[in-house]
Amino acid sequence: MARKLGGRIPVLFTVFSLVVVLCEGLFPTTMTLERAFPVSGDVELSQLIARDRARHGRMLQSTNSAGVVNFPVDGNSFPVGIYYTKVQLGSPPQEFYVLIDTGSDVLWVSCSSCSGCPLTSGLKIPLNSFNPMSSSSASKISCSDEMCTQAQGTQYSNMTCSAQGNLCSYSFQYGDGSTASGYYVSDTFYFDKVPRESQTANSSVVFGCSMAVGGRLTETDKAVDGIFGFGPQSLSVISQLASQGITPKVFSHCLKGDNAGGGILVLGEIVEPNMIYSPLVPSQPHYNVNLESISVNGQALNIDPSVFATSSNGGTIIDSGTTIAYLAEKAYEVVIPAIDAAISVSVQRVPTDNFLCYLVTSSVDNNFPQVTFNFEGDASMVLGPRDYLLKGGSTGGNDLWCIGFMGVKGGLTILGDLVLKDKIIVYDLARQRIGWTSYDCSRSVNVSTTSNSGKPETVIVGHSPRILPEKSILWIATTSILYTLMVSSYMFL
Ligand SMILES: *[C@@H]1O[C@H](CO)[C@@H](O)[C@H](O)[C@H]1NC(C)=O
Ligand SMILES: *[C@@H]1O[C@H](CO)[C@@H](O)[C@H](O)[C@H]1NC(C)=O
Ligand SMILES: *[C@@H]1O[C@H](CO)[C@@H](O)[C@H](O)[C@H]1NC(C)=O
Numbered sequence: 001m002a003r004k005l006g007g008r009i010p011v012l013f014t015v016f017s018l019v020v021v022l023c024e025g026l027f028p029t030t031m032t033l034e035r036a037f038p039v040s041g042d043v044e045l046s047q048l049i050a051r052d053r054a055r056h057g058r059m060l061q062s063t064n065s066a067g068v069v070n071f072p073v074d075g076n077s078f079p080v081g082i083y084y085t086k087v088q089l090g091s092p093p094q095e096f097y098v099l100i101d102t103g104s105d106v107l108w109v110s111c112s113s114c115s116g117c118p119l120t121s122g123l124k125i126p127l128n129s130f131n132p133m134s135s136s137s138a139s140k141i142s143c144s145d146e147m148c149t150q151a152q153g154t155q156y157s158n159m160t161c162s163a164q165g166n167l168c169s170y171s172f173q174y175g176d177g178s179t180a181s182g183y184y185v186s187d188t189f190y191f192d193k194v195p196r197e198s199q200t201a202n203s204s205v206v207f208g209c210s211m212a213v214g215g216r217l218t219e220t221d222k223a224v225d226g227i228f229g230f231g232p233q234s235l236s237v238i239s240q241l242a243s244q245g246i247t248p249k250v251f252s253h254c255l256k257g258d259n260a261g262g263g264i265l266v267l268g269e270i271v272e273p274n275m276i277y278s279p280l281v282p283s284q285p286h287y288n289v290n291l292e293s294i295s296v297n298g299q300a301l302n303i304d305p306s307v308f309a310t311s312s313n314g315g316t317i318i319d320s321g322t323t324i325a326y327l328a329e330k331a332y333e334v335v336i337p338a339i340d341a342a343i344s345v346s347v348q349r350v351p352t353d354n355f356l357c358y359l360v361t362s363s364v365d366n367n368f369p370q371v372t373f374n375f376e377g378d379a380s381m382v383l384g385p386r387d388y389l390l391k392g393g394s395t396g397g398n399d400l401w402c403i404g405f406m407g408v409k410g411g412l413t414i415l416g417d418l419v420l421k422d423k424i425i426v427y428d429l430a431r432q433r434i435g436w437t438s439y440d441c442s443r444s445v446n447v448s449t450t451s452n453s454g455k456p457e458t459v460i461v462g463h464s465p466r467i468l469p470e471k472s473i474l475w476i477a478t479t480s481i482l483y484t485l486m487v488s489s490y491m492f493l
Contacts, residue, residue: 076261
């Protein structure tokens, strides 16, 4: 398709716009942002860190070593709306915080003297910019480089050779209209191999150095240093490391859904007895799966299956870089009324501009139906209420929960963090399939690896250490909200 998938940045703001609509329109005196987003206390966080340490103690006891690479994870699906990790690049290494994005392919970070790149972040992470001149191992990719030819093949990037210095350059446009442009460099990329946490290895990879960003990427409230594309194409870091024989052609994540957030991100296959797999649609630039039908409380809805057909602007994509979930318009129009019909008439409806919300007096688990996405290969993804509802706030002791699906004009269905969280998701490029199972992502997982003897073995990976042990990630944007309403109007129903 002619653009990168996204909605990732407008989605964040759309979610925030919801909160403001509620505050200003419906319950002006009784609802505040603070009450909408209870902040985790320090005690809870210190417990979390202690637990992580205990897990890492266990990890250190494992003896085998091959293949698995572990990244820290921070962020949450709501209210932060993004998950991000930390990478180290160059010699000496420089640190960067990057969005974990399975909907795009390239790793890029802000380049020194970037135009428009934010200098501070509301996530309270220190922002950095990459300076190829101060890295002894950096080399710029020239237009004639084979890597540049490969990059030219990616559908949504405009390759140009800058007149100055014969540099292999890129220009990305994301689904929300934001842009990033710069040039490719090759430099040292560091990663932690498990089971030995302290065992840092390195390899040379090609990534982008962004000289200019535009649109939402210039905003500071959720600013990160760049985007870490985990897509299937050859320029993604996972493809580069796999083709160098460093990692297996499979990676997995388990994103924790509550406010504490964080989770697990490994290059390797998380093994769990209850995994369900559906084949990837072949030869797609993204992780496309074939959605065949949607059920509410086990009842298949009457949606023409052609609504889900994969095409240049249709189909179903698994995308960790998107916050909520988008349904093709024709499916959305059926799914929302079906969910609503399954909810007791005694639950108070609170419609807002973008979402249908409910004032819930008891637990959502008892009042809302199960929604099931049925994929090719008898593979069902069962969503409980917390996998499709967003908590929008509370008033008078009652919580407001909103159905977190949005309709998209045209046919694209995007499954973002709202539905991917609290599950193990395995992106198995080797066997061309996506796997999932519900899981408490604060628990350890077993990751399959192949030892030097060629025998498959497993290592245990714990909940990743928090990047920043601070409650500050719950910082709330207020100035960006106006934007949101504007952006969402052109992209969404
Ligand atoms: C790619 O280049 C064409 C022609 O120069 C231009 O019209 C288009 O907007 C560019 N697309 C991006 C994503 O920069
Ligand atoms: C990269 O890894 C090699 C071992 O594979 C090591 O000798 C070298 O010092 C590492 N380089 C850096 C910059 O850490
Ligand atoms: C990992 O595998 C072992 C052996 O199969 C099993 O006993 C253990 O419960 C598994 N752990 C997790 C977290 O799945």
